[in-house]
Amino acid sequence: MSEQQDTSGPIETDVVIIGAGPAGLFAVFELGLLDLKCHLIDILDRPGGQCTELYPEKPIYDIPALPIVTGQELVDRLMEQIAPFKPGFHFGEMANALQRQADGRWKLITDTGKEFLAPVIVIAAGGGSFVPKRPPIPGIEAYEGTSVFYAVRKMDQFRGRDILIAGGGDSALDWTLNLAPIAKSLTLVHHRDGFRAAQHSVNQMRELVDAGKVKFHVASVKALHGNNGQLEAVTLQGADKSEWRHDTNAFLPFFGLTMKLGPIAEFGLNLHENLIPVDTAKFETSTPGLFAIGDINTYAGKLKLILSAFHEAALVSQAAFRIARPNEKLRFQYTTSSSNLQKKLGVA
Amino acid sequence: MKIIATDRNGKTTEIEGNDGWTVMEALRDAGLPITAECGGACACATCHVYVEEGWLEKLPKQRDEEVDMLDMAVAVQDNSRLSCQIVCSDETDGIQVTLAPE
Ligand SMILES: Cc1cc2nc3c(=O)[nH]c(=O)nc-3n(C[C@H](O)[C@H](O)[C@H](O)COP(=O)(O)OP(=O)(O)OC[C@H]3O[C@@H](n4cnc5c(N)ncnc54)[C@H](O)[C@@H]3O)c2cc1C
Numbered sequence: 135m136s137e138q139q140d141t142s143g144p145i146e147t148d149v150v151i152i153g154a155g156p157a158g159l160f161a162v163f164e165l166g167l168l169d170l171k172c173h174l175i176d177i178l179d180r181p182g183g184q185c186t187e188l189y190p191e192k193p194i195y196d197i198p199a200l201p202i203v204t205g206q207e208l209v210d211r212l213m214e215q216i217a218p219f220k221p222g223f224h225f226g227e228m229a230n231a232l233q234r235q236a237d238g239r240w241k242l243i244t245d246t247g248k249e250f251l252a253p254v255i256v257i258a259a260g261g262g263s264f265v266p267k268r269p270p271i272p273g274i275e276a277y278e279g280t281s282v283f284y285a286v287r288k289m290d291q292f293r294g295r296d297i298l299i300a301g302g303g304d305s306a307l308d309w310t311l312n313l314a315p316i317a318k319s320l321t322l323v324h325h326r327d328g329f330r331a332a333q334h335s336v337n338q339m340r341e342l343v344d345a346g347k348v349k350f351h352v353a354s355v356k357a358l359h360g361n362n363g364q365l366e367a368v369t370l371q372g373a374d375k376s377e378w379r380h381d382t383n384a385f386l387p388f389f390g391l392t393m394k395l396g397p398i399a400e401f402g403l404n405l406h407e408n409l410i411p412v413d414t415a416k417f418e419t420s421t422p423g424l425f426a427i428g429d430i431n432t433y434a435g436k437l438k439l440i441l442s443a444f445h446e447a448a449l450v451s452q453a454a455f456r457i458a459r460p461n462e463k464l465r466f467q468y469t470t471s472s473s474n475l476q477k478k479l480g481v482a
Numbered sequence: 483m484k485i486i487a488t489d490r491n492g493k494t495t496e497i498e499g500n501d502g503w504t505v506m507e508a509l510r511d512a513g514l515p516i517t518a519e520c521g522g523a524c525a526c527a528t529c530h531v532y533v534e535e536g537w538l539e540k541l542p543k544q545r546d547e548e549v550d551m552l553d554m555a556v557a558v559q560d561n562s563r564l565s566c567q568i569v570c571s572d573e574t575d576g577i578q579v580t581l582a583p584e
């Protein structure tokens with residue numbers, strides 16, 4: 135989706151926004167009205183942050199003038215609203231490091247090595263980046279990336295392996311179905327004989343079990359056995375508390391995502407209980423040129439609401455303009471009556 | 483109404499729950515390290531607790547939504563519950579819960 139995939143040099147822009155939740159998305163709109171060009175980075179593979187990841191189907195009732203809107207609808211509407219400004223989207227990437235350049239701009243580097251140069255950074259990182267939940271099995275870290283995987287990037291990596299999948303949601307079931315044909319063996323374990331996943335996937339899984347192509351146990355993984363990051367077996371515990379050894383060399387736990395502050399903790403900002411203190415006039419952090427809006431920031435009276443994030447986005451854009459366009463005059467205009475703004479929105 | 487809460491290091495504290503509020507809110511407001519990412523919407527499973535001996539039966543039956551959401555919790559046991567789905571009442575006065583690992 136990103137309009138500029140050139141990896142030969144850094145992407146130069148006015149504002150880089152970390153996080154494509156409601157705060158980051160609406161910031162594109164407010165910054166766009168002031169002619170500031172934005173690029174957004176999000177570790178998720180789609181926009182919306184918590185709204186799409188945690189509650190796409192749930193109704194929200196406290197968005198002004200939208201008596202009811204679901205999480206997904208809100209995000210779809212925001213995407214429509216910001217489309218005229220053609221922001222650059224960089225999904226599936228983690229904003230990893232931030233450095234001040236000699237010319238005063240920021241260099242932001244993602245985990246894929248992509249670089250951005252911009253005078254303004256807006257941190258709209260919400261509760262942090264979404265990362266997979268890690269089951270509390272002793273020593274699991276040692277196997278991550280070699281024998282324990284929280285996502286499937288290349289299916290071929292699993293060909294001919296003895297795969298163990300844990301979980302009862304859509305990811306667990308979908309990957310059971312997708313990997314079964316290429317695995318040497320595939321076993322699914324879950325703490326109950328019932329699944330949150332879509333019914334048709336569950337039915338298909340049960341057919342594979344009946345055909346002897348997949349094994350299913352009501353069990354949980356208690357211990358991992360192996361050497362040098364190479365998993366050889368796990369200890370499974372059944373519903374009756376009996377334990378047995380199960381041979382496997384690829385373990386995929388699927389328990390969904392949770393938010394962790396992640397690399398932002400290393401940006402050298404003052405943090406207060408994993409939140410970034412800001413002033414309430416500009417929503418600037420203790421570091422000039424670095425702003426924070428939405429759930430990630432804190433100030434006296436802060437409410438973690440989408441409504442507040444929108445307000446913060448409007449104010450942040452004024453401050454960002456003064457940094458990105460030091461020689462231009464900021465003009466306050468209404469979208470209703472300014473033909474200049476309407477041109478930017480593509481309606482005039 | 484009282485809640486006896488044990489954290490992940492085994493430290494037990496007695497905290498106060500408000501009638502009609504949830505156990506998750508009591509844990510959070512008392513400063514215990516419960517993530518409760520979705521704020522009680524039964525949408526994250528990061529308010530997972532183990533309900534101690536004798537208390538499980540006294541609680542109203544789990545809704546299907548909670549049973550499903552527990553599929554997204556790690557280290558689920560027979561006495562697992564989502565604390566945002568347990569409402570404090572006279573029946574739960576004195577309930578003992580332990581924070582599940584994260
Ligand atoms: C179940 C539920 C119900 C809710 N109901 C309401 C409601 O009715 N009304 C209301 O106003 N609010 C509600 N909220 C709260 C609302 O969703 C949040 O206030 C809002 O999502 C905050 O937006 P945000 O953009 O600040 O952060 P988020 O939505 O958390 O988005 C932040 C994004 O930043 C990304 N990110 C973070 N760090 C990095 C990094 N280093 N690199 C790359 N990406 C990164 C994350 O992956 C995430 O996508 C609800 C929340 C939940 C969970």
Ligand code: FES
Nearest residue numbers: 522524527529566
């Ligand atoms: S707080 Fe999210 S499920 Fe209970």
